[in-house]
Amino acid sequence: MHEEPLLLQAEFWVAVGLFLFLAVIIWRKVPGVLAKMLDARAAAIATELDEAKRLREEAQALLVSYRAKAGEAETEAAAILAAARAEADRLQIEGRQSIEALIQRRTKMAEDKIAQAEASALADVKAAAADAAISAAGRLLTGRIDGAKASAISDAAIRDLRASLN
Numbered sequence: 001m002h003e004e005p006l007l008l009q010a011e012f013w014v015a016v017g018l019f020l021f022l023a024v025i026i027w028r029k030v031p032g033v034l035a036k037m038l039d040a041r042a043a044a045i046a047t048e049l050d051e052a053k054r055l056r057e058e059a060q061a062l063l064v065s066y067r068a069k070a071g072e073a074e075t076e077a078a079a080i081l082a083a084a085r086a087e088a089d090r091l092q093i094e095g096r097q098s099i100e101a102l103i104q105r106r107t108k109m110a111e112d113k114i115a116q117a118e119a120s121a122l123a124d125v126k127a128a129a130a131d132a133a134i135s136a137a138g139r140l141l142t143g144r145i146d147g148a149k150a151s152a153i154s155d156a157a158i159r160d161l162r163a164s165l166n
Helices: 010-144 147-165
Strands: none
Touching: 010 147
């Protein structure tokens, strides 16, 4: 068998044509397809970057908002604490005043009871002294004055003495 040179073989030229055809298609189509793919990927990345930027701005706005709210909460907590301290001080002062007033009322009541007891005891002592004086005067007079005259004098003295003591 005799072989033909490679340049004369039809299969060789078919392979070269196919290769050239594929090279032209690749040279014409692949850069466009690759460019479209790269453009699509760039657009997706740009969209993701825009979304990330928007999310970052939202996060920063939320952070500022939360910091402001935290500051407001701290201010409000300080105001509540100050109000509670003021209320506690006021209640303590009112409590002291209330206790002092109660002590003064109880002291006054005790002093009044003591004064009443003293007055009652003094009245009891005066009555006992009057009764003793009347009894002694009656014995003295009965021994010195006769019966009818003594009885009249003692009755008058007892009436006068009781009237003057009461």
